[in-house]
Amino acid sequence: MLQQNSLVEYGSRRVIITITAVFCAVLEIIDTTIVNVALNNMKGSLGATLSEVSWVITAYSIANVIIVPMTSWLSQQFGRRNYFAASVIIFTVASFMCGNSTSISELIIFRFIQGLGGGALLVTSQTIITESYPPEKRAMAQAIYVLGVIIGPTLGPPLGGYIVDHFSWPYIFYINIPVGIVAALLALQYVRSPKYAEKRPASEVDWLGIFLLTAAVGALQYILEKGQEDDWFSSNLIIVLTVVAGLGLYCFIWREMTYQYPIVELRVLKDGNLRMGVILSFVQGFGLFGSTFIIPLYTQTILGWDATQSGMLMIPSTLMVAFMMPIIGQMIQRGVPHKYLIAVGMIIFFVYSLLTYKIITPQTGAENFFWVLMIRGVGLGLLSVPISTMALSTLKGVEIGQGAAFSGMMRQLGGSFGVALITTYLSRDIIGHRSNIANHLDMYDPDVQNRIHGIAAGMQAKGMAPNVALKSAYTLMDGTVSVQATVLSYMDIFLYVGCMFLICVPFVLIFIKRSKAKVSMADAAH
Structure with a gap:
């Protein structure tokens, strides 16, 4: 646990901490999508098959999902500043090693290590930014953080495409190095840690919980990443990993609910707003990563665009999210209930999905997408900050850090589920329509x-x-x-994703309770 101490910063110090944390979060998310456009070059350069090179994405995603739930405990063990700086250093060194890899095996191993460092950055950055602002400005702090989360998946493909076209694939990793070095130095100089109680001895560490979490979440992430490629349950490996994921999750929950010092505090999910926030984070991840995946896929396979053109198409939507962030932050600070903002955001996202369903054809032009994607930006803006703040709004002290870790993990899993389901549906629906x-x-x-x-x-x-x-x-x-x-299959996907958001609206209005107190994140612990 931790003692009370204020981590609020002011002036240039707060600006430096905010920029450092946002850049780290953006770097981590960019690296989830930047390699997508370089897989073909990696395949040729390293003499790998498509199945082997796809592990470059899978290894990073599995490491991300494993480490996120443990960030609260690791921060308490090592101190938040030390843990954050060490994560930046691990991410940066692993980026250098990824670029220097001479075989596909080396690249996969270093990508996994990079994912372990990067996954910690995402959730810890959120807490560092939020705690640096006084209570009345914390909605704005969430807006700054969420802007980075939204920008990352959008910037990845065009940036990766530009680097691959003008340089070579190792440079998609090398660009992390200068930013990582500066971020590590700034973190050590400026980031402060809460005053934790004495850390637990090794004999009290929940090693079994760590093993069960790693097995369950790692197996689940593999199933989602590779299921379609291996034809799901016709593969013996997928069947075995499904059993591992199910039993591992059951045993992990039992362990965490009965052990005195759990690695992940599941009891925090008794809070109704956090439960709803975790579910909505999953839905948001499904919509965000799903649409970020499907639109470039459509423009490249049907319209014949290159990776850079496809990535640039998403820029207006990202700019609209940036425009919306301060507005949403001000609305929350003035007392507009989270549930109304989230409900309106989901309705707008449904409208975006419906309009996309109507405009896509084999000849749709970039100009047809402009206003539709601007509507997407408005919808994501209304969803992102309210979901993040609502999920934590009725938690106190150390619970807030634990809640943020759950939300981050579920957003990542939502994206993985979204991409897996979309890929599977596409391959099967196309056959039916044909x-x-x-x-x-x-x-x-x-x-x-x-x-x-x-x-x-x-x-x-x-x-x-x-x-x-x-x-x-x-x-x-x-x-x-x-x-x-x-094209008909793409249309179906947009329609179904939009309906999923629309179905969530009444649940948002019924189950989200309004917090009577301001969110206090000064005592959060990642």
Whole structure:
């Protein structure tokens, strides 16, 4: 536990701490998406298969999800300043080693280590920023932090695309090094730790809890990352890991509820607002990472854009989130109930999903996305800060740090579930739509025949032999069917994700209670 002491900062010191923490959070999140566009280059450079190189993403995600729930306990063991600075150093050194990797095995190992350092940065940055502000300005502090969380996934693909196009893939890791060095020095100089009680001896450390958490969450994250690739339960490994995840989670909960010094304090989930906040963090992660995943996928596979163009498309949405942050922070400080802001944000996100459902075609242009993505920015702005502050609004002291760790983990898991479900649904729904279109496409229909012969005639006019031209026309028609089936599947995904947000609205209005007191995070412990 910790003693009472104020960690509020003022003037230039607070500015430096805020910038340091935000940059660390942004770096961590950027690294979850920046490698996506470099996988092909890594594959060729390291002589790896696509399945092997995809572990570069999986290893980082698994490490992230494992370390986040333990941040509160680790901070108490080592002191928040020391833990934060050590996490920055681990992240930075691992980034250098990732760039210097000469084999895919080395790269995967160092990415896992980088994920262990990076996962700690995300939640600890949130507490450091929040505690540096007085109670009346803490909604604004949350807005600053959440802006970094929103910007990260958006900046990753275009930044990664630019680096790969103009330099080489190791530089997507090397760019972390100068920022990491400066952040570590500033953290050691400026970040302060709460005054904790004497740390527990090694004999009282919940080693079994750490093992069970690692096994359960690691297995679950692997299932989500690799399930579709391994065809889910047709794979013996997926079946075994499902059993490990289920039993590990059950045993972990039993251990934490009965052990005197648990690694994760599950009793904090008795708070109704935190339970609701954890669920909403999951939904928010599903929508944020799911839409950040699906839009670039659509623009690259259907519209033929490159990674940089796809990433740049998301910039207006990010700018709108930045514009919304101070407004939302002011509204919360003036007493507007969290539940109304969250409910409106979910309705707006549903509107964004519905509009996207209506505009996507095989020929949709960037101009069609502009206002739709601006609406997305408004919706995310109304969701992000209110969910973060509401989840912690009725907690006190050390409980706040534990609650923030739960929210962070569930946001990450929500994103993993979102990407896994979207990937699985796409691969299966496309087959269904393709079959349905083909059933309605009668090759003996005069209109269809005229269309095919018209395409063949155009190819013959360019010098192609008649038999080759006719075969090419049929191939082109088949490709058109595949594109239409894929677009219909994308449309389904946007509609279903929007409906998920809409369904949550009444639960938000019914179950979120208004806190009678200001959120005090001065005693939070990560």
